[in-house]
Amino acid sequence: MERPTSALALVLATKPDLPVHCIRPHAAKTAAKWFLDHFPGDVLYAVKANPHPMILDAVYAAGVRWFDVASLPEIEAVATRFSDAKLAFMHPVKSRLAIRRAYFDFGVRIFSLDSHDELQKIIAETNGATDLHLIVRLAVTGDYAQHKLSGKFGASGSSAVMLLREARALASELGVSFHVGSQCMRPEAYRVAMATVGDIIRQAGVTVDIVDVGGGFPAAYPGLTPPPLETYMTEIVQSFEGMPVLENADLWCEPGRALCAEAGSHILRVELRKGDALYLNDGGYGALFDAAHDGLVYPTKLLRAKGGPRRPLKAFRLYGPTCDSIDQMAGPFFLASDVSEGDYIEFGLTGAYGAALATRFNGFGDYVEATLEDAPMTSMFGLAPATKRESNVVAMAAKGK
Numbered sequence: 478m479e480r481p482t483s484a485l486a487l488v489l490a491t492k493p494d495l496p497v498h499c500i501r502p503h504a505a506k507t508a509a510k511w512f513l514d515h516f517p518g519d520v521l522y523a524v525k526a527n528p529h530p531m532i533l534d535a536v537y538a539a540g541v542r543w544f545d546v547a548s549l550p551e552i553e554a555v556a557t558r559f560s561d562a563k564l565a566f567m568h569p570v571k572s573r574l575a576i577r578r579a580y581f582d583f584g585v586r587i588f589s590l591d592s593h594d595e596l597q598k599i600i601a602e603t604n605g606a607t608d609l610h611l612i613v614r615l616a617v618t619g620d621y622a623q624h625k626l627s628g629k630f631g632a633s634g635s636s637a638v639m640l641l642r643e644a645r646a647l648a649s650e651l652g653v654s655f656h657v658g659s660q661c662m663r664p665e666a667y668r669v670a671m672a673t674v675g676d677i678i679r680q681a682g683v684t685v686d687i688v689d690v691g692g693g694f695p696a697a698y699p700g701l702t703p704p705p706l707e708t709y710m711t712e713i714v715q716s717f718e719g720m721p722v723l724e725n726a727d728l729w730c731e732p733g734r735a736l737c738a739e740a741g742s743h744i745l746r747v748e749l750r751k752g753d754a755l756y757l758n759d760g761g762y763g764a765l766f767d768a769a770h771d772g773l774v775y776p777t778k779l780l781r782a783k784g785g786p787r788r789p790l791k792a793f794r795l796y797g798p799t800c801d802s803i804d805q806m807a808g809p810f811f812l813a814s815d816v817s818e819g820d821y822i823e824f825g826l827t828g829a830y831g832a833a834l835a836t837r838f839n840g841f842g843d844y845v846e847a848t849l850e851d852a853p854m855t856s857m858f859g860l861a862p863a864t865k866r867e868s869n870v871v872a873m874a875a876k877g878k
C-alpha cells in the first residue's frame with residue numbers, strides 16, 4: 478500500500494482491526510522550532526510527554542539538543558540516539574543507582590532535587606563531585622493549570638531557603654526550577670511563580686545561575702483554547718528581567734505537551750453503541766488516559782468516505798475496551814448522530830501523554846503505527862486545516878464542556 482495521506486485514506490485502505498497510532502513528526506518539528514525561535518533561553522524537551530523515537534528525532538531535527546529526562550530508560554533512550562544531547566535529570570527523587578549511572582555512565586551533570594536528603598544522595602553517589610549543576614525545585618501554585626503538579630514536589634518557605642544555601646555550597650552551578658502545572662491556561666501563572674521564586678532566592682541571599690520555568694505550555698483542546706503562546710513568552714521574559722537577584726543567569730524551559738501534542742492522533746473503532754454510549758477499542762488504560770482521568774476532551778473526526786448524508790452532531794460518552802468501569806470518558810464528544818458499530822473515529826492531539834501512558838491491561842495496548850504528513854486537527858502553530866466541519870466539531874465539543 479502507498480503511504481496514506483490522511484487518517485481517512487488509511488482507514489478506507491486498511492480497515493484496521495487494532496487502534497492506529499498516527500504520528501506526525503512534522504508537527505513536533507514545527508512546534509520545537511517555534512520554541513527555539515521564540516523562547517529567549519534554552520529549550521529542554523520533556524521526554525516523558527512522548528518518548529517515541531520519531532518524536533525524539535523530530536525535535537532533534539528542529540535543533541533541540543537539551544532533554545529533560547526523568548529515569549534511566551529515558552536517559553538511555555536519548556543518550557544512545559544523540560551523541561551530542563545534553564541531559565538534565567529533572568526528577569526530584571531518584572534511586573541511588575540511577576544517580577550513579579547517570580553521572581558515571583552517561584555523563585549527566587544536571588540533577589534536580591527538592592530536599593536535603595536528595596541533595597546528600599546526589600553528592601554521595603557522585604563521590605562528592607564538584608562539577609554538578611544542582612537545580613532546586615521550588616513549590617509554586619498550580620491554580621492556573623488544568624493538570625496541577627503542585628501536590629508532590631517542590632520545596633517552600635524556610636526549608637527552600639535553607640536548601641538553596643546548602644546546594645549553593647556544593648554546586649558548580651545552582652539553578653531553581655518550578656512547574657506551574659500542565660496545560661496552563663493563563664500566562665500570568667509564570668509571573669506569579671517567578672515572583673514566588675524570586676522571593677525565596679532573595680531570602681536565601683545566594684547567586685543563582687539558572688532559572689528553569691519548567692513545562693506547562695498548552696495545546697488547543699476543545700473547551701480549552703489558550704491565549705497565543707507569544708503571551709506566555711512575554712510574561713516569562715518580563716518576569717525574568719524583573720528578578721532583582723539574578724546576574725547573568727540562564728533561562729531554561731522544559732516543554733512536553735506543547736512540543737508533541739499535535740504530533741499524535743489515534744484512530745479508534747466503535748465496537749458497540751448503546752444509546753449515547755460508544756464502546757471503543759482503546760480508552761482510559763490506553764491513549765485516552767487523560768480523557769478518562771482528567772476529563773480532557775480531544776477533538777474528534779468521524780472517518781467516513783465523503784459523499785454520505787450529513788447528520789446533526791450529538792453528544793456521546795465513551796467506554797474503553799477493558800473490564801474496569803473507570804475505563805470511561807465522559808466528554809462529551811460530539812459526533813454524527815448515526816455513528817455506529819464499525820465506524821472509525823480519529824482523536825486528535827493525543828501526541829502528548831497519549832501513547833506514552835498506554836498500558837497492556839486486559840491484554841489490550843497493541844497499536845498499528847502510521848506516519849502522516851497532513852495537518853493536526855487543531856494547532857497552536859498555524860498547522861490546522863480548519864475546514865468548516867472540523868472546526869464545528871471542535872466548537873460543539875467546547876460548548877458541551
Ligand SMILES: Cc1ncc(COP(=O)(O)O)c(C=O)c1O
Nearest residue numbers: 523659692693694731732733734
Ligand atoms: C519536571 C517536569 N518538567 C516538564 C514537564 C512537562 O510538562 P508539560 O508537558 O506540561 O509541558 C513535566 C511534566 O510532568 C515535569 O514533571
